[in-house]
Amino acid sequence: MKNIVIAILVAFFSISTVAQEKKSKNKKAEIKVAGNCEMCEKRIEKAAFSVKGVKSADWHADHQDIHLIIDENKCSVEDVAKAIAKVGHDTEIVKAKDEDYEKLHGCCNYERL
Amino acid sequence: MYKKIALVLFFISSVASAQEIIKGIVVDEKKQPLLGANIIWQKSTSGTTSDEKGNFSIEKPAEFSILEISYEGFETQKIEVTSTESLTIILKEVNNLKEVTISKTKRSTEHSLYKVTNVQTMGQKELLKAACCNLSESFSTNPSIDVNFSDAVTGNKQIKMLGLTSPYILIAEENIPSVRGASQAYGLSFVPGTWVESIQITKGAGSVINGYESISGQINYEVLKPVNDIPFFLNVYGSQDSRYELNTHFNHKYSDKLSATLFLHGNTRQSRNDMNDDGFLDNPIGKQVNILNRWQYNDTEKGWVSFLNLRYMNDEKQAGEVGFNPDMDKLTTNAWGSEVNTEKIEISNKTGYVFPEMPYQSFGFQNSFQSHKQESYFGLNQYNIHQTSFYSNLLFNSIISNTKNKFTTGINFAYDKYDEVVNVNFNQDFSRIDNSVGAFFEYTFDNLNNFSLVAGARADYHNRLGTFVTPRLHIRYNPWEQAVIRASIGRGKRAANIFAENQQLFASSRDFSILNSDGKLYGLNPEIAWNYGLSFIQKFKLLGMSSEVILDYYVTDFQNQAVVDIDANAQQVLFYNLDGKSFANSFQAEFSIELIKHLNFKTAYKYYDVQTQFSTGQLQKALQAKHRFFGNLSFETHIKDKGQQWKFDFTYNWLGEQRLPNTSMNPTAYQLADYAPAFAVMNTQITRTFSSTFEMYIGGENIGNYKQNNGIVQNENPFGSYFDSSMIYGPTFGAMYYAGLRFKIK
Numbered sequence: 100m101k102n103i104v105i106a107i108l109v110a111f112f113s114i115s116t117v118a119q120e121k122k123s124k125n126k127k128a129e130i131k132v133a134g135n136c137e138m139c140e141k142r143i144e145k146a147a148f149s150v151k152g153v154k155s156a157d158w159h160a161d162h163q164d165i166h167l168i169i170d171e172n173k174c175s176v177e178d179v180a181k182a183i184a185k186v187g188h189d190t191e192i193v194k195a196k197d198e199d200y201e202k203l204h205g206c207c208n209y210e211r212l
Numbered sequence: 213m214y215k216k217i218a219l220v221l222f223f224i225s226s227v228a229s230a231q232e233i234i235k236g237i238v239v240d241e242k243k244q245p246l247l248g249a250n251i252i253w254q255k256s257t258s259g260t261t262s263d264e265k266g267n268f269s270i271e272k273p274a275e276f277s278i279l280e281i282s283y284e285g286f287e288t289q290k291i292e293v294t295s296t297e298s299l300t301i302i303l304k305e306v307n308n309l310k311e312v313t314i315s316k317t318k319r320s321t322e323h324s325l326y327k328v329t330n331v332q333t334m335g336q337k338e339l340l341k342a343a344c345c346n347l348s349e350s351f352s353t354n355p356s357i358d359v360n361f362s363d364a365v366t367g368n369k370q371i372k373m374l375g376l377t378s379p380y381i382l383i384a385e386e387n388i389p390s391v392r393g394a395s396q397a398y399g400l401s402f403v404p405g406t407w408v409e410s411i412q413i414t415k416g417a418g419s420v421i422n423g424y425e426s427i428s429g430q431i432n433y434e435v436l437k438p439v440n441d442i443p444f445f446l447n448v449y450g451s452q453d454s455r456y457e458l459n460t461h462f463n464h465k466y467s468d469k470l471s472a473t474l475f476l477h478g479n480t481r482q483s484r485n486d487m488n489d490d491g492f493l494d495n496p497i498g499k500q501v502n503i504l505n506r507w508q509y510n511d512t513e514k515g516w517v518s519f520l521n522l523r524y525m526n527d528e529k530q531a532g533e534v535g536f537n538p539d540m541d542k543l544t545t546n547a548w549g550s551e552v553n554t555e556k557i558e559i560s561n562k563t564g565y566v567f568p569e570m571p572y573q574s575f576g577f578q579n580s581f582q583s584h585k586q587e588s589y590f591g592l593n594q595y596n597i598h599q600t601s602f603y604s605n606l607l608f609n610s611i612i613s614n615t616k617n618k619f620t621t622g623i624n625f626a627y628d629k630y631d632e633v634v635n636v637n638f639n640q641d642f643s644r645i646d647n648s649v650g651a652f653f654e655y656t657f658d659n660l661n662n663f664s665l666v667a668g669a670r671a672d673y674h675n676r677l678g679t680f681v682t683p684r685l686h687i688r689y690n691p692w693e694q695a696v697i698r699a700s701i702g703r704g705k706r707a708a709n710i711f712a713e714n715q716q717l718f719a720s721s722r723d724f725s726i727l728n729s730d731g732k733l734y735g736l737n738p739e740i741a742w743n744y745g746l747s748f749i750q751k752f753k754l755l756g757m758s759s760e761v762i763l764d765y766y767v768t769d770f771q772n773q774a775v776v777d778i779d780a781n782a783q784q785v786l787f788y789n790l791d792g793k794s795f796a797n798s799f800q801a802e803f804s805i806e807l808i809k810h811l812n813f814k815t816a817y818k819y820y821d822v823q824t825q826f827s828t829g830q831l832q833k834a835l836q837a838k839h840r841f842f843g844n845l846s847f848e849t850h851i852k853d854k855g856q857q858w859k860f861d862f863t864y865n866w867l868g869e870q871r872l873p874n875t876s877m878n879p880t881a882y883q884l885a886d887y888a889p890a891f892a893v894m895n896t897q898i899t900r901t902f903s904s905t906f907e908m909y910i911g912g913e914n915i916g917n918y919k920q921n922n923g924i925v926q927n928e929n930p931f932g933s934y935f936d937s938s939m940i941y942g943p944t945f946g947a948m949y950y951a952g953l954r955f956k957i958k
Binding site: 127141153159160161 | 277278290291292569570571572611613614615616660661
C-alpha cells in the first residue's frame with residue numbers, strides 16, 4: 100500500500116517537473132577540466148567567475164574537475180567551459196586553442212585531453 | 213551534488229563557515245596502521261596527525277576540500293573529501309628515499325595566513341599546557357593575553373589584551389556574549405578549562421556580528437561538541453595550596469542525529485594559607501559546583517544543526533584575615549573578611565540551517581537567557597548584583613552574485629535587568645534595565661588569491677547609549693609567499709558597570725564617589741573608543757627549521773571613558789567622565805621556531821603605553837608593566853605504539869616595573885614606592901601519557917618563588933583608614949606545585 104502511494108507520488112512529481120522544465124537558479128554541474136597546479140586553479144576559477152551567473156566554482160586538481168553552481172537564466176555550462184578553454188584549459192565540452200595552451204606557464208602545461 | 217550536501221553540517225558559531233568532522237584511518241599497503249601521519253587541508257595550515265591505530269579526525273572548514281596525507285617514507289596522497297563517511301587511506305611506500313616528504317606536526321596555536329581578521333586559535337594542545345583550571349588561567353602560555361596576578365582578597369585573575377582589561381574585550385561562548393555586565397570580574401573563572409575545545413583570540417575591532425561592545429578584541433571559546441565527544445572523561449587535579457578540582461564528562465549518542473554531554477565540575481579549597489605572613493589568606497577558600505548539559509541535533513541531509521545548553525553554577529568564596537569566621541565576624545570589626553557567593557543559571561539555544569541546494573546560504577538563530585546573581589561583602593562594604601539577561605541574534609549568510617562576495621546580515625536584541633545595591637560610604641540602589649535592538653551587515657570580499665576584506669557596520673538603538681552606528685573594517689593582503697599583512701579599524705561603545713568591573717576596590721578603606729551626575733549610567737556617559745591595528749606575519753625556514761615572526765601594533769583611542777581614579781587620593785576612588793586623552797598603544801614582536809622536531813620555542817616582547825588623563829594629570833595606567841618579555845619552550849617525545857608520550861613545557865614571564873597608585877599622602881608606614889620592581893615568573897609542566905586513555909601531569913607555578921610581600925597596605929589594622937588590598941602587582945603565594953590525571957574512555 101505504502102509503496103503504491105510513493106510510486107504514485109513519484110510519478111506525479113516527475114510528470115510535473117517535466118511539464119515545468121524550469122531553468123534552475125542554482126544548477127549544480129561538474130565538468131572535467133584539465134590542469135596541474137595552484138596557478139592553474141586560480142586561472143580556471145577566475146575564468147569561471149568571469150562568466151555572469153556563476154555563483155560558485157571549485158576546481159579540484161586530483162579529480163581534474165570543476166564543481167559549479169550557476170544560474171541557468173544567465174549562463175550555461177557551455178559558456179563556462181568556453182571561458183575556461185579561452186584561458187588555455189581543456190574541458191570535456193570545449194578544448195583550448197593550441198595558441199592559448201602555449202601561453203601557459205611552464206608548470207601549467209598539463210597533459211591535454 | 214553529494215559533495216555539497218557534505219558541506220551542509222555546520223555550526224552557526226563559526227558564522228558563515230561550515231564545519232564538520234572528517235574521520236578516517238591511515239594504513240600502509242599491508243593494512244598496518246600508520247602512527248603520526250600528517251593530515252592537512254591543502255593550502256591551509258590546519259591539520260592533525262593520526263594516532264597509534266592510524267585513526268584521525270579533523271574539522272573540515274568549508275573552504276577546503278582536499279586532504280593531503282603525508283608520512284615519512286611514503287608517497288603523499290591527496291584525497292577529495294566529498295562526504296562525512298569515514299576514510300581509509302592507504303599510503304604507498306616509496307623506494308626512492310629522495311622523495312621523502314617533510315612532515316609537520318600541528319602547532320598548538322595557529323596563526324592563520326588567510327583569515328581576514330588577526331585571529332589565532334588555541335587548540336586543545338595549547339590549553340593542556342596550563343593544566344589548571346579555568347578559562348582565566350588558560351592564557352598563561354599565550355603571549356597575546358596577559359594574565360594579571362590575582363588580587364589579594366578575591367583571588368581573581370583578570371586578563372588583559374592590548375593593555376586593556378577584560379571589560380574591553382568581548383568574551384563570547386560560541387559567539388554568544390557570555391562574560392559581560394555583572395559577571396565581568398569573575399566570569400572567566402566560571403568556565404572550567406576541560407569544557408573548552410578551542411579558543412579564538414581576535415586582536416583589534418573584530419566582527420560587528422556579535423555586538424558593538426568589543427574595543428580591544430574578542431575572545432571566543434568553543435565548548436566540546438556532543439557529536440564528536442568521547443563517552444567518558446575524567447580529570448582530577450590537586451595542588452599544594454589545597455585546591456582540588458574534579459571534572460567528569462559523560463557523553464551519549466542517542467542516534468546518528470541526537471547526542472548529549474553532561475559536564476560536571478566541582479572545585480574546592482579548604483585549607484587556609486598565608487605564605488607571605490600578612491595575616492590574610494593568600495587565596496580565598498571556597499567551593500564551586502558547575503553543571504552543563506549540552507544537547508546537539510544534527511541532520512546533515514536536510515541541513516539542520518541545533519544546540520541546547522542548560523547550565524547551573526554555584527560558587528562560594530571566603531577571603532580575608534586567616535582567623536575570620538563568617539558566622540561570628542560577618543560585617544563586624546572583629547576581624548576583616550569577605551564572602552562572594554555567585555549563582556548562575558543559563559539556558560541557550562542555537563539553530564542553523566544550510567540550504568542543501570546552496571551550500572553558501574544559511575540561517576542562524578541564537579538565543580540565550582542568563583541569570584547571574586552575586587551577593588557579597590568586603591569588610592564592611594556590601595555589594596549585591598543580580599543581572600537577568602536575554603540575548604537573541606538572527607543571522608543570514610549568502611553571496612552577492614558569486615562566492616567571492618559573501619555577506620552576513622541580521623538583527624539582534626538584548627535585554628539586561630540589573631538589580632544592584634552598593635553599600636559603602638553611601639548606600640544606594642543602582643538598579644536599571646538596559647535594552648537594545650540592532651541590525652548589522654557585514655560584507656566579505658575575497659579575490660581567491662592574495663587579498664580579502666571584511667567591511668561591517670551595525671546600527672543600534674539602546675535606551676542608555678542612544679542610537680549609534682558601529683563601523684568596522686578589516687583588510688588582509690599577502691604581499692609574497694608565506695606572509696600576510698593585516699589592517700583593521702573599528703569603533704566600540706559600551707556601558708561601563710563601574711562597580712562590577714572594579715569590585716577589587718571594595719576590599720579597601722577607600723571612599724567611593726561618582727563626580728558626574730548627568731549621564732545615564734551611574735551618572736556617567738557611555739565609553740566610546742576607536743581601535744586601529746596593523747599586523748604582519750612571515751613564516752619562513754631558518755636553517756631548515758620552520759619559524760614564524762609576528763609583529764603587531766595596535767592603538768586604542770578613547771573618546772570617552774569611565775575613568776577610575778585611585779591616584780587622586782589614597783583614601784578615595786573617583787569615577788568620572790574622561791576629560792582629555794586616554795589611549796592604549798601596544799606593540800608585540802613574537803618569534804617562534806621549531807628547533808628540532810617536537811621542540812618548539814616561542815618568545816615575545818611586548819610594549820604597552822597606556823595613559824589616561826586623571827584629575828591629577830596624564831598618568832601611565834597603574835599596575836601595568838610597560839615592558840614584558842615572554843618565553844615558552846615545549847618538547848614532546850615521539851608517540852609510541854600505545855600512545856605513550858612525554859610532554860614538557862616551560863614558560864617564562866618577565867614584567868618590567870609597574871607604576872603603583874599614588875600613596876604619597878599616607879603616613880610613611882603606609883606608603884608604597886612609586887614603582888614596583890621588575891620580576892620574573894616561571895611555570896613548568898610535565899605530562900606523561902601512558903596510553904591513549906590515561907595520562908598524568910605535574911607542574912609548578914612561579915617556581916622561582918617570587919613573592920610580593922607588601923600586598924596589603926595597613927594589613928595589621930584592616931579597619932583603619934589606609935587599608936588597601938588592591939595594590940597587587942605580583943604573586944603573593946610563592947611557588948606552587950600541582951598534580952593531576954586525565955582518564956578517557958573512547
